[in-house]
Every structure is written in C-alpha cells, then in structure tokens.
Amino acid sequence: MKFFEAVPSELFSPLSSPNRALYADALDVLYTAYRDNLKIREDALYSMLRSKLEEQLAEATFEGEDIDEEELRDISGRARFLIRKLCSKGWFEKERGEDFEEYITVPGYSSRLLELFHQLRDDSTVRGYSYVFNTYSSLKVAHESGNVYEKMAAVYSAYDNTSALIKLLQMVYHNVKHYFQMQIDMQDVNQVLASHFDDFGQKVIEAYIRPLKIKDSVPKYRVPIQSVLRNWAEDDALLLAMANAAYQDRRGDTVEVCRADLLRKIFWIDERYDSIEHDYLDEIDAQVRRYTRAATQKVENLTNRDQSVRGNLNVLLTALSRNRRAGDLVDRIQPVFQIYEQSFLSEKSLWYRKRPGKRTKAAPVLVQETVSDADAAARAAELLHSEYGRGAIAEYVQGWLGDAETCYSKDLGIRDDKAYIMSLLAVLTGGDPAAGYQIRELEGTFRENGYAIPQMEIRRKGVEKKK
Template sequence: MKFFEAVPSELFSPLASPNRILYADALDVLYAAYQENLKIREDVLYSMLRGRLEQELADATFEDEDIDEEELRDISGRARFLIRKLCSKGWFEKERGDDFEEYITIPNYSSRLLELFHQLRDDSPARGYSYVFGTFSVLKTADDSNNAYDKMTALYSAYDNTTALISLLQMVYHNVKHYFQTQIDMQDVNQVLAAHFNDFGQKVVEAYIRPLKIKDSVPKYRVPIQSILRRWEEDDALLMAMANEALRDKRGKTLEDCRADLLRKIFWIEERYDNLEKDYLEEIDTQVRRYTRAATQKIENLTNRDQSVRGNLNVLLTALSRNRRAAELVDQIQPAFQLYEQSFLSEKSLWYRKRPEKRTKTASVLIQDDQAPNTEEQVRAAQLLQSKYGRAAVNAYVQGWLGDADIRCSEELSLEEDKDYIMSLLAILGSKDAAAGYVVQELDGIFCKNGYSVPQMQIRRKEKKP
C-alpha cells in the first residue's frame, strides 16, 4: 500500500501553511483531549482550544485561508475554524451520539501521528525501559509453565522486545552522531559545557547508555535467554504444541508455517544476542568516547583562544599550578590578585621517587688471590655436574625411552616414580641444547598418569649428520 492510500492526501497541508505553528499547537491540544477522554465531545475540544491557544488565535492573521468573516471576527469563531479545518483535512471525524451531541473520533493513522508529534515536542528523556530484562522475564516465566500457549506468546513478546531494543540502540547511535554535528556550531565554552553535561549527559548517557550497562545489561541476561530458547528449539514435541497454539491464534495459515515462523524468531533472537555487544554496544561506546574527547578538546581550544581577562587569568593560573617554585611570581602578581595556595594529600604525597646519583670514576681496586684453591670444593662441584640429573644423564634417559623407535609420545613414557617425572621435565628444558641427541615438540593439552601431569609432547631422535 502506498503512503497516501493509507492517509488522506491533504493531511499535512495545515502544517505547510503560514499558520503551521498554530496548527501544530492545535494538534497537540487534540492529542491532550484524546488522552483525557474516551469520548471527545466537540464542545470539549472547542473549550480546550480557546483556553490553551487564546493568545495564538488572537495573533493569527489567517491570510489565504478559507475562513469566513464571522469566524475571523473573534477568538470563538477562529477556534471553530480550526476544528472545521482539521476535520476537513482528515485529522479526525465527527459523529452524532445517542444524546444528539457531536463527538470527535480519531482514526488509527491520526492517533499514531499525534502521539509521534507529542513525543517529538516532549524534551524529557525516556526512562524505565527494560527490553532485555523483559525478554528474560517473560521467557523464564513461560519456561517454568507447562502451557504451550504461554511459551508461544512469550516467544512473540521476546521477539518484539528484541526488535524494540535494536531500534533503541540504533536511535542512541545516531543521536550521538547528532551531538557531534551540534557541537561544531558552538563557539561558547558555557554552551559546550551545557550541551555536554545537561543535554548529552542526561538525555543520552543517563537515559539510555547507563541502563544498558547496569540494569538492562545484555551480558547479564544473554546466556539465560539463549539457554531457554535452545531448549525450546531442540524439543520437537514442544515446537509442534506451540505451532498449534499459534495456528489457533491466527498467526499463520498452516501448521508448518507457524512452526517455521517460531523457529525463525528463535534463531533471530539468538543471533541478535550473539552480536549485540560487538555490533551495537561497542560501536556506541566508541562513538561516546569520540564525542567526549571532541567535547574536551573543544573546551580547551575555546578556553585557550579566549584573550579576555578570563582567558588570560586561566593561562596564568595554569602556569602557576604547574610550577612548584612559583613563589616569586606569586609575589609579583599579589598586588593585583589576592591569590592563595591550595594543596591536597594524595597517595603519592608522602614520598618522592629516589633519583640515582651520578657515579664518579675512581681508581681501580686490584683483587689479590692469595688463597690456595680448595680442592675439596672443586671435587664437590665436579660431582654435582656429573650427578644423576646432569645433561648426560638426561640424554641417556631419553635414549632409553626411545629404544629402537625414532619417535615417542607422552602416552608411551613411563611415569612410575618421581625420577621419571623429573626427567620428563628436564628433557623438555634440555632439548634446546645443541648437544642433545633428541628433539622435543610440545603439543596442546596435558597428559596425566599415576598422578603426574606433563605437557603433551613428541620426542624424536635427532638425525645424525653423515
């Protein structure tokens, strides 16, 4: 269906006229009447227009409008003209009730447009959304129930919540982009600060981004949501029961169509929650960091560029704060400004990093070796080098493992005692030695035997050079 087949072709013509501001305000009054009353009497709407738009009606000129002279004469006639104009363009319809009073009815397209216009006019940030928690809650409640209808409706509700969450994340991403463009035209420091802390901080960070990190957290509820959906998709009997309920609820033409639609929605929700953090949340975080960095740089540039007394004073105070020995400079400017030093204690206030002193070159000290060599210590050192865990012993042990084979794996090693365990570790360390007669290749994983754990490895005899 084309757009102007769904709505009247002249529906938006009042909003393109010279009195578009007046008509926009009148539509907002119409929305208020729609919200406050189930049955809207024409005289109630007339009274609301007169009461809320009295000054606007008095100031309007209505040039090139099909208004009668009697209607143009006073505010009451102009309010009647607004009702007649909006009715003729399709914003509402009239009907006569059983009490012979004229009542106003709002078509579906008009009610949706009126709500959209009101939301655009409302400057207060959104609060209280919980799409992720709502998805988990409705699936958890249905999972605990044995009713297939509850599970079917819960799945459709989870699909709607996930769709709304995606739309919200897209809106937040593009809203951050909008603040980038808004910041470009700002040339006043106070204006940039107000836009960052009041507008961006309250309407974006506090309203949307913070709940996504704390209350309505995707990482917190992602695994439980996917676990419930996987149990449902793997249960063929449950899927058929849910498809039967969907068919009775007129959500598909055939049973197979309903089952396919349920699986399609399950797979879609699972895929979205797999990619939400990477495709949406991380991208939004990147944009927020870029905007915050740009706002900080803009404030610094505007402040440093300010050549007024305030800007010069800022430069002066910045220089003083960075110079610990500024006592003389403070004394010089003390007659012009009453400055007082402020200090604070931090975790580094009670110590200073020790700076190494410059070494001076002195005379060399000669060491005289008058002592005779200790033969007993030399013998002990030689015995240590030739101990049972020396390189030669390890090499011989590995050759014993290999035997006639050229390759052995961890599973073929004998780990019967501590010595076997120690030798296996020393074999890995000694395999890099050029004198070793073997090569060890470490593999992924751990091999356990008789309470000993060694890395998975492959010991290969080193080929002898011809």
C-alpha cells in the first residue's frame, strides 16, 4: 500500500502553512484530549483550544486561509475554524452520539502521528527501558515453569525485546552523530558546555549508555539467555509442544510453520547476542569517545580564540606560566591586573631534564648480516602464528566437518601431535563470535592413539542440529 493510500493526501497541509506553529499546538491539544478521554465531545475540545491557545489565536492572521469573516472576528470563531480545518484535512472525524451531541473520533493513523509529535515535543529525559533484563527474566521464569505456553510466549517476547534493543542501539548511535553535527555550528563556549553536560550527558549518557553498562547489561545476561534458548532448541519434544501452543494461539497456519518460526527466532536471538557487543556496543563506545574528545578540543579552541578580556587574560597567564624569567613582564602588567608571582616546591624542583646535544654525522658503520637470536625468535613466532593461527584452526575444523553439519570427537582422527594441538585450540576459539563453528563439550573423555581429548560436538554455526 502506498503512503497516501493509508492517510489522506492533504493531512499535512496545515503543517506547511504560514500558521503551522498554531496548527502544531492545536494537534498537541487534540492529543491531550485523546489521551485523557475515551469519548471526546466537540465542545470539550473547543474549550481546550480556547483556554490553551488563547494568545496564539489572538495573534494569528490567517492570511490565505478559507476562514469566514464571522470566524475571524473573535477567539471563539477562530477556535471553531481550527476544529473545522483539522477535521476537513483528516486529523479526526465527527459523529453524533445517542445524546445528539457531536463527538470526535481519531483514526488509527492520526493517533500514531499525534503520539509521535508529542514525543518529539517532550523534552523530558527517557528512563526505564530494560530490554535485556526483561528477556532474561521472561526466559528464566518460563524455563523454571512446566507450562509450555509460557515457554512459547517467552520466545516471542524475547524476540520483540531483542528487536527493540537493536532499534534502541541504532537510535543511540545516530543520536551521537547528531550531536557531532550540532557541535560544528556552535561558536560559544557556554553553549558547547551546556550541550555536552546537559543535553548529551542527560539525554544520551544517563538515559541510554549508563543503563547498558549497569542495569541492562548485555555481557551480564548474555550467557543465561543463550543457555536457555539453546536448551530449548535441542529438545525436539519441547519444540513440538511449543509449536502446538503457537498454532493454537494463531501464530502460524500449521504446526510445522510455527515450529520453523520458533527455531528461526531462537537462532536469531542467539546470534544477535553473540554479535551485539562487537557490532553495536563497541561502536557506540568508540563514537562517544570521539564526541567527547571533539567537545574537549572545541572548548579549548573557542577559549583560546576568545578576544575578550577573559580570553586575553587566559593567553597572558598561559604565557607567564611557561616562562620562568618573566619578571619584567610581571612588573609591566602589575599596575593593570595586580598579578603576583607564586612558587612552590615539588618533587621536580631540584631536577632539570637533560638536554640532548646536537647530533653530528659520522662515518657509516658496516653491519654484517648474521642471524641473531632475536631474528630466530621472530621467525619461530611467525611460524607459530602461521601454522597455529585462527585461519589454520578454521581450516582444520572445516576439514573435520567436511560436508557434514556436525561431527564428534570420534570423527576427528587424532593421529599426531598437530591434530591433538588443533583440537585443543579449536575448543579455546570455539566461543569467539567471529568463529564459524560452535563447540559443545559433552561428558567423558575420548582416547585415540595415546591422546586424550574431551568428548565434544562440533557444529557449524547457524545450522540447526539434526536429531
């Protein structure tokens, strides 16, 4: 469906007129009436417009508007015109009730837009989101419960919370970029400081970054969330029961479709929590550090460029602090600023940095090319990284898997020391989010050709385990 098939074509025309500020305030009054009342009487909206927009209505000129002379005469007529104009453009509709009174109804598209406009106008700090904790809490309660419906609902709830978390992180990242652009246009030190500590500090750091580090921490809850989801994904009987519950809840056309949808959501949540720290949190932290560094440099530059008395005094004091023999300069400016020199003893008072002498050219020294111990150690380290690096480990694991999706300790064929070392390194690197495989340790020990390794399952990442 096209956009203007879902909303009236002239819906936004009042917001592009010369009186757009008045219409925006009127829409906010409409949102207040819609939020506080189930049934909105037309005369109640009329009274709210008159009381809250009296000054704006009196100052408006309504040039080019289709307003009647009687409506233009006083504030009451102008308020009636606002109701007629917004109704004709599709922001609300009128209906007559059983008591023969006119009532206002707000369509779905209009209620969503009014909510959005009010949120954009609201300058209060956002508080209280807890997507990661809600995901952990719902999965933990459902896992400890024997109710299959609760487990199914917990998967869908975890999927919604994770999706909302990703959207929040994207919004935070782009919001930091927005403060970068705002800072470019600022040319006053106080404005930069207010933007950094009041706006950025409260609306970004305290509202989003701080909860992500403390209350709603991904590293804190990641392992329990993944543990519950992986346990459910490996239980075919439980998956079938959850699929039946989802089918009864009309979340899919067939049980097979519901089962596939549950598995897809479980794997998606698992993969998101594997990559969310590297792909989102680290990028946001780096962006915050760049913004903070840029704000500090901006303050320093604006302070040094200040040509007022304060700026000149700052330059003067800086020059005096760097010059140990500024007695004559102090005497010259003392009648104006009443400046007196102060000194103190520190651990460096009796120490002076040795100044290096001027280097002179000397005859070149011939260096014989011999293999030193350092070169030999470097070559050994290079050999170690090449034969046992992450790339070599990934190739070895791929050789074990072949075309299969999973393999076990008995399939590895441990015949020499290198294969034994690779099996240990594969276990150590299996938890790396960048690895293309996952290793699950089983109970017991497997022995072959004199080597002992843990019983384990190697599974290609992103592939459902076949039972």
